[in-house]
Amino acid sequence: MFQVRLNIPGAQRLGKNHDVFFGVSMKTSLGRNWFVGAAVTSIFALASIAAVTEQPAPFRVGEILNYRVSWSAFTTAASVQLSIPERRDLFGWQTWHFRAIAQTQGPVATLFPVDDQFDSYTDAASLETRQFEMHLNELGKISDQVMRFTIVGQKTKAPGPTVIVQQGTRDGLGALYSLRMVDWQRTPEQRALVFDGHEIFDMRARRDGSPESITVPAGTFTASRVSVTVFQNEKEVSAIHVAVWLASDAARTPVVLEATLPFGTLHAELVPAPK
Numbered sequence: 001m002f003q004v005r006l007n008i009p010g011a012q013r014l015g016k017n018h019d020v021f022f023g024v025s026m027k028t029s030l031g032r033n034w035f036v037g038a039a040v041t042s043i044f045a046l047a048s049i050a051a052v053t054e055q056p057a058p059f060r061v062g063e064i065l066n067y068r069v070s071w072s073a074f075t076t077a078a079s080v081q082l083s084i085p086e087r088r089d090l091f092g093w094q095t096w097h098f099r100a101i102a103q104t105q106g107p108v109a110t111l112f113p114v115d116d117q118f119d120s121y122t123d124a125a126s127l128e129t130r131q132f133e134m135h136l137n138e139l140g141k142i143s144d145q146v147m148r149f150t151i152v153g154q155k156t157k158a159p160g161p162t163v164i165v166q167q168g169t170r171d172g173l174g175a176l177y178s179l180r181m182v183d184w185q186r187t188p189e190q191r192a193l194v195f196d197g198h199e200i201f202d203m204r205a206r207r208d209g210s211p212e213s214i215t216v217p218a219g220t221f222t223a224s225r226v227s228v229t230v231f232q233n234e235k236e237v238s239a240i241h242v243a244v245w246l247a248s249d250a251a252r253t254p255v256v257l258e259a260t261l262p263f264g265t266l267h268a269e270l271v272p273a274p275k
Contacts (some may be wrong), residue, residue, distance in 0.1 A: 010169075013084060018074065024114070024206040047164075053125055054094075054124050055181060057096075057180075058180055058181070058250060058251045058252045059084060059177060059180060059251055059252075060084065061084050061085070061086055061087055062084065063082075063083065063084045063251070064081065064083045064209040064218075064273065065081070065082040065253065065254070065270060065271060066079065066080075066081050066082075066267040066270070066271050066272075066273065066274070067079065067080040067081070067257065067270055067271060068217065068268065068269055068271050069102075069266055069267065069268045070266070070267045070268075070269075071108070071264055071265070071266050071267075072264050073114075074106065074107065074108050076105050076106055077104060077105060077106070077108040077266075078102060078103060078104045078105055078108065078114070078266075079102070079103050079105055080100060080101070080102050080257075080268055081099075081100070081101045081264070082098070082099070082100050082176075083099045083100075083101075084096065084097065084098055084099070084186065085097050085099055086123075087124065089161075090121050090130050090131060091130070091157040091158045092157045093123055093130045093157065094119075094123070094125065095121040095122055095123055095130050095131075095166055096120075096121070096122045096124055096125040096174075096177065097119065097120070097121055098119070098120040098121075098173050098174055098176075098177050099117065099118065099119050099120075099173075100117070100118045100173050101115075101116070101117050101118075102114065102115075102116045102117075102118075103115050103116075111252075112138075112139065113137075113138070113139060113269060114138050114139075115137040115138075116134070116135065116136045116137065116138065117133075117134075117135040118132075118133065118134055118135075118138075118171075118172075118173050119131075119132070119133040119135075119173075120132050120133075120171050120173040120174035120177075120224075121174075122170070122174035122178070125182050126168070127170065127174070127177075127178040127181065128149070128167070128168055128169060128170060129149045129165075129169060129170050129171045129174050130148070130149055130153070130158075130196070131146065131147065131148045131149065131158070132146075132147045132149070132171035132173070132174070132195075132197065133145065133146050133147070134147075145197065147161075147163045147171075147197060148160065148161065148162045148163065149162070149163050149165050149169065149171075149195070150162040150163065150164050150165070151164075151165060151166070151167050151169075152164050152165065152166055152167070154271070158189070159203070163195070165193070165200070166193055168191060168192060168193060169178070169192075169193045169194070169195050169200070170193070170194050171194065171195060171196070171197075172193070172194055172196055175192065175194050175203070176244075176254065178192075179205060179226065179244070179246070180246065180251075180252040180254070184207045184224045184226060184246065185224070185240060187207070188206060189203075189204065189206045189207070190205045191203065191204045191205070192193075199232075200232070201230050201231065201237075202231040202232065203228055203229075203230060203231075204228065204229050204230075204231065205226050205227070205228045205265065206226065206228075206229075206245075207224055207225070207226055208224075208225040208226065208229050209225065209269065210224075210225050211223060211224045211248055212224075212225070214245050214247075214255055214256060216255050216256060216270045216271070217269055217270070217271040217272060218255070218269075218270040218271055218272050219272075221245075221247040221248070221249070221253070221255045222247065222248045223245040223246055223247045223248060223255050224245065224246050224248065224272055225243055225244075225245050225246045226243065226245075226246060227240065227241040227242070227243050228241075228243070228244070239261070239262045240259070240260070240261060240262075241259070241260040242257075242258065242259045242260075243256075243257075243258045243259075244256070244257055244258075245257075253270070255269070255270045256268065256269055256270070
């Protein structure tokens with residue numbers, strides 16, 4: 001068992017200059033995702049404040065959303081699929097099981113073959129992460145990591161290695177779904193801590209302006225733009241900027257996901273379901 005101390009001034013609910021501890025019992029260190037894996041984590045690194053009791057969710061088990069990702073000169077650089085396979089009891093917690101699959105396509109797949117899967121088990125009431133899995137196949141290298149989150153000061157219900165985090169911490173994928181829980185017409189800004197498997201970030205999401213008409217391959221939607229900025233040590237990480245357009249439908253469907261990263265801008269648009 002070892003501990004890593006991270007200083008995150010100004011982080012939500014922690015107070016200024018509060019130390020955050022992570023206890024990790026693993027034989028191997030936590031690795032970073034690369035290319036689409038990193039982009040998906042960055043795109044999905046959004047969250048709302050944890051709920052005390054379970055609130056009605058705009059999404060449902062069985063939902064599947066497909067996206068076409070463009071990057072640089074490549075109009076079809078990758079595909080991303082978001083799905084909700086189930087709700088289940090996980091070590092005594094009632095959780096949503098969210099899944100994202102990211103695969104490079106066409107010429108990009110030849111240059112950078114990526115076939116990644118991310119699984120988030122998010123508490124149905126608090127929207128905190130209970131377990132996060134990364135199953136990566138990148139450039140022919142395969143790796144699998146399972147991270148079970150335990151809130152500092154609480155006794156873990158899960159067996160095996162755990163990652164000790166502050167209350168309300170989410171993984172990136174679970175954070176996207178918790179973002180959909182927010183009524184953005186009444187809530188101008190939300191903040192949360194997000195752990196990407198290696199580092200913790202202070203994510204700040206803000207609604208930009210009024211709803212607008214957005215046309216994507218799946219159709220035309222009225223959607224609100226939510227911008228996300230990333231902070232560490234009270235300083236904005238200027239190399240990363242994320243925007244998400246959430247439809248005004250009952251499901252608050254993400255119709256466009258966009259991330260500006262050091263290696264370029266990734267733009268994901270909702271496409272029709274396969275026939």
